[in-house]
Amino acid sequence: MKAEAKLGFVLLLTPLLLWLVLLIFIPHIDMFLVSLRERVGVGKYETSLANYLTFFREPLYLWTFLRTAVMSTVATAITLLIAFPVSYYIAKIAKGRMQSALFLLCLIPFYVSELVRTFGWMILLRETGLVSNLLQWSGLVDQPVEMLYNDAAIMVGLVYTSMLFMVVPLVTTLESLDDSVIEAGYDLGGNAFSVMREIVIPHAAPGIVSGCIVVFMLSLGNYLTPTMLGGKDSLWFTQLIYSQFIVRFNWELGAAFGFMLLFLSSVIVWGMLRLTGQTLEKTMG
């Protein structure tokens, strides 16, 4: 019996281990080794930190790096600001069928691929697009307006893409808040603002943080949206990685960039957890 249980345990664990080792550990270790190589001649390599030094010496790389981090943070904040009232409405105010219908509405855009969704935004925002035409028709502007290829367009796309990943954890945590706790808040003299600040938001904190982590990671690592809505020169860090690997065929520098991105996202997530007093176990459990 005991041997059987052990066999069962091993069999259950195998897919996880295979997945971790083959798809996460090995590629990352390999990529890390690549990033530490310096090409000194044709087919000749030496181990050095040259690629990382290149990253720190070139202001454009650093600037792109910083810009990506700031834009992602802003996108996360905007997503949170929009998603919180939506989630609160779904979790606490809507009842029964209305609740599931609204939740489904949040989900439906994600039935379509990200590429198609982003093209949808391009149709709306481009020079000959819907918004531009509408503005001309209403007489507010007298010539076509180009609304694509700027930071605002990137922001719109990022927020739209990330919405669901913020709404889901928020709805889940808000639903677990007992209605009578909110009522008790009002009963003891609280108003809408103080109940929100002292009761609802502290309760939802793990959901807020886990939603923010996911949205932040998705924004930081997003390639499609910044490229399509912001144009090829929108200076998103993933574009740098892409161009090193594909355009310049400089895998060594691309790998180093990849590790810088991993490092950056880890530091920011860690900082966010420290700042809000949450732990990873609490937000993910």
Next chain:
Amino acid sequence: MTPDLECVDLIRRFGETTAVDNVSFEVPAGSFFSILGPSGCGKTTIMRMIAGFLDPTSGDIRIKGKSMAGVAPNKRPVNMVFQHLALFPMMNIADNIGYGLRRKGMARAEIARKVDEALERIGLPGIGKRKVDELSGGQKQRVAIARCMVMEPDVLLLDEPLGALDLKLREHMKIELKALQAAFDTTFVYITHDQSEALVMSDQIAVMNKGVFEQVGTARELYYRPESAFVAGFVGDSNRWRGRIERIEGGEMEMRTESGLSMRGALHGRQLSAGDTADIFVRPEAIRVARSETELASFDNRISGTVSSLLFNGAASRVLVQGGDGGEQIEVTLPQSGEYATLSKGDPVHIGWSGEQGNCFPAGAA
């Protein structure tokens, strides 16, 4: 003196159903008032209307003489202890109790003093720094009451707060709640479906059924003199027979049950006449058991029969007695003074009760 709480012709409808149907009552200052009723009778609806979470369809609620119509829950001088207590899990005990005072804009030092005072009062000094989930059920209960009492409300509402506790603790909390009410000297309005909670603690009890108050009175009045068949059946246990009234003489009456038993009873001023179909309720504890018929000579109802079943439950043990001339089994409380400890199934017994103890109502009332 104006009553602390006054409900006037309160009606609340939900679509087609009327949850609260024309209820009026007054709760004098400093008293413990209970609303007792089965689940779904509308008692929670009344409570939520008093707290302000629901608006009455019509009628008025007055607290200390002031109408509460259009007053938001956070502006009412009432506080509520919720069924599952609804302590704020994200705050420690002191912050929980101090929450309402902070909302009032009281100074920090003053809040700390009041919180300590409240903790002292509920017998849990020094737990202010603890988290909510570190407390036991009974302690949480007391904290929930303290959280309301620091607000010094005119009326404290309690919505079945003992429901989640185990039996032993519940018995203990009944006494404690009554003591707390006396200590704080505040009007308590308590809703429950548990009659023993209501009977033990209340000064006045309203028995509610299907949206209306069946009777308002003291525990004794409800128990000894129920005004309706519903109250007779709901408060305490009863043997119940249906039959036809054969004779009425002054305050006395005689009826024959459908199973053929002849019974005497008192009218207690109720409107009944010969030939009516009626229900008679006799409590198991009002019936005396005896081994010989002579012991029961003073009772006007006597039946001889055999024990058909023993329901041993410690102090509340009962026997089911099957009468010799047929009819239903009669539930009788067994005295626990020792002489019936050896009673067993099939033993012959005699039972008797005074007609005074029965309560008779026109049939079909409930």
